[in-house]
Amino acid sequence: MLNDPRSHGLWEKTAPPAPATQPLAGDRQADIVIVGGGFTGISAALYLAQAGRRAVVLEGAEIGFGGAGRNVGLINAGMWVMPDDLPGELGDVHGERLLDLLGNAPRLVMELVDRHGIACELERNGTLHCAVGEAGLKEITERASQWQRRGAPVTLLDAVETAKRVGTAAYAGSLLDMRAGTLQPLAYARGLAKAAIAAGATIHTMSRVVGCTHSGSQWTVRTDGGSVTAPWVIVSTDAYSTGPWESVRREQVHLPYFNLATRPLSSHLLSSILPGREGAWDTKEILSSFRMDRAGRLVFGSVGALRNTGRAVHVAWAKRVLKRLFPALGPVEFECEWFGKIGMTDNALPRFHRFAENVVGFSGYNGRGIAPGTVFGRTLAQLVVGDISEADLPLPPTDPKTPALRSVKELYYEAGAQIAHFAGARF
Incomplete structure (x- = not known):
């Protein structure tokens, strides 16, 4: 996207086209302004439109531009934290609520794919x-x-x-x-957007938010091309947050993550490597993930950024690892490569923020955005329309806080991954 072949890689190459959208031009009225066109924002827009509300999404680049369009595509249940540890982190009420909500979240994703006929290479094999x-x-x-x-x-x-x-x-x-599975994440984001527009939502792309002001019961959210005024604002920009809600980005430590896709494998190889099409990842601290796409490409990823010296180091490491794991692959060449950033919170759990009266958002998905983003979007819509109250949410409200040495940690993760991969899997 935006003429960067390493931003979305295979997913941009194979996703159906995004629905037609335009930048915001002029001043508009709405019931809810949603900032961010990823899983959370589009899911919220879909449910709000179905509830008869005028929902307007403002996306600074394109649908799925952030983490939604760059990730591995694993529809995971739960978070990284062990289930028994959640009540200790959040209290018994919120801990059990979050476990129940996120444990069932992949089912919601799959139901939406079925209901709206979203072509996103969904695999339900765990x-x-x-x-x-x-x-x-x-x-x-x-x-x-x-x-x-x-x-x-x-x-x-x-x-x-x-x-x-x-x-x-x-x-x-x-x-x-x-409970889990895989899908093509950018295709899913675009399919959700198509469903939201069909339900009555409005999505403006290339509409970066530059300001937000409050007057009476109304919020006015401004872009370079216009403004939208509404009584509610949903902030769903997460790790890619800029502008008025950059505090969400500052709250997270960015962990770079890359993916590499082989050319489609032969039928013989496909019968022996992930023949059931499950998505997989390992327990290493610097983990690796691997899965197949619908065409039979092996998608392999790990921590690191494909830029500067990192690209050569990580690509060479990936070839060594795949040779060790799957010798029958032979010489490995990659058809696509891309990377993004995962927003990590200090306890590896998401956050609910009430930035001001009627300005709310979930963030901090810690690399598990598909199912949590979808279900949290629905939860925000339920809050806005009054189906639930803040007391019913799966997370307590917290204020964004910048972790100590955030910038140092980010440099350490990127450099550390290079060092580990430079030495790793050598023979």
């Missing part, structure tokens, strides 16, 4: 969290036990079964989560 060594096996065993006590359809697989499903004997076991 995900595999792959254990590296005994420490990794211990981690996924405990995670499986905690989810199983809550009735979740998760299964702990041994090394033999994992090897059959993944196509490599590199892992000590895996956690199969049948």
Whole structure:
């Protein structure tokens, strides 16, 4: 997007076209202004339009420009935090609410895809969290036990079964989560936008918000081309926040993440590497993820940015790792490459912010934006129309706070990933 082939890579190459939109021009009235055209903002717009509200989305670039269009495409249930730890972090009420909401969030994504006929390469065969060594096996065993006590359809697989499903004997076991799946994330974002527009929402792209003022019960949100005035504002810009709500970006430590896509594999390779089309990732601290797209490309990713010296280091490392994991691949060449940034909060959990009266938003998805973004968009719509109150939300309100040494940590993550990948998987 915006003439950058490394921003959205394979997803931009294979997604259906975005619905036609125009920059905001002139002054408009609405019931709700939504800032940000990713999963959360578009989901909120869809539900608000279906409820008969005039919802206007202002997107600074294009639909799915931020994390929504750059990620791996895993529809995960829950967050990185262990299920039993959430009540300790959020209290019993909010902890259990968030577990229930996010545990069922992939189902909502799949229902929306079905209901609106969204062409996004949806796969419903679950995900595999792959254990590296005994420490990794211990981690996924405990995670499986905690989810199983809550009735979740998760299964702990041994090394033999994992090897059959993944196509490599590199892992000590895996956690199969049948709530989850994969999709083409940019195609999903564009499909949601098409559904929202059909329901009556208005989406303005290339409409970066530069200011927001309050008068009486109304908020006026301004772009370079015009303004929208409404009693409610939903902020859904997350890790890519700028302008009036840049505090959301400052609250997060950016973790760069890249993806590389091979050319479509042969039918023989597809019968042995992820034959069930599950999405997968491992338990390493600097993790790797891998999945197939509908055409049979292997999409492989890890922490790091494909810029400056990082590109050569990470691409070379990825080729070494894939050679070790899947020797039958032979020499690996990548058809597409792209990267983005994950917004990490200090406790790896999302946030609900009340920035001012009737100005609200969720953020801090910590690399798990598809299902949480979709369900949080619906939750914000329910709050705005009065179906729920703030007391019913899955998170308590907090004020954005900038973590100590944020910029230093971001430099450390990018440089550290290069150092680790430069030395990693060498023979």
